[in-house]
Amino acid sequence: MNCSIYKGIKKYDAYLYIEKEGDFSRLPDALLKMMGGLEFVMNLELNEARKLSQADIVEVRAQLKEEGFYLQMPQKEYLGT
Numbered sequence: 001m002n003c004s005i006y007k008g009i010k011k012y013d014a015y016l017y018i019e020k021e022g023d024f025s026r027l028p029d030a031l032l033k034m035m036g037g038l039e040f041v042m043n044l045e046l047n048e049a050r051k052l053s054q055a056d057i058v059e060v061r062a063q064l065k066e067e068g069f070y071l072q073m074p075q076k077e078y079l080g081t
Contacts, residue, residue: 001045001046001047001061001064001065002043002044002045002046003017003018003019003043003044003045003046003060003070004017004018004020004021004040004042004043004044005018005040005041005042005043005044006018006035006038006039006040007038007039007041008034008036008037008038008039009036009037009039010034010035010036010037011034011035011036013073013074014035014071014072014073015041015071015072016031016035016038016069016070016071016072017044017060017064017069017070017072018064018069019064019068019069021040021043024038025068026068026069027068027069031069031071046060046061054072054074054075055070055072060072
């Protein structure tokens with residue numbers, strides 16, 4: 001499964017995974033407002049052999065199929081809590 005990753009302009013430490021580059025049709029308006037605009041980061045193939053540093057690849061793939069997107073927020077240790 002391929003996906004495209006964007007970072008938020010307001011939420012620069014949040015990353016949004018979507019099914020297809022430039023296709024924001026399945027994203028809720030509230031999410032787009034929260035992100036404050038999106039900046040393209042990269043395209044990525046999500047397969048069982050790949051590991052992601054801050055997300056479970058099985059969960060990412062499942063949410064992409066079900067919701068059309070996956071939102072990766074910073075982990076608590078990066079927030080200093």
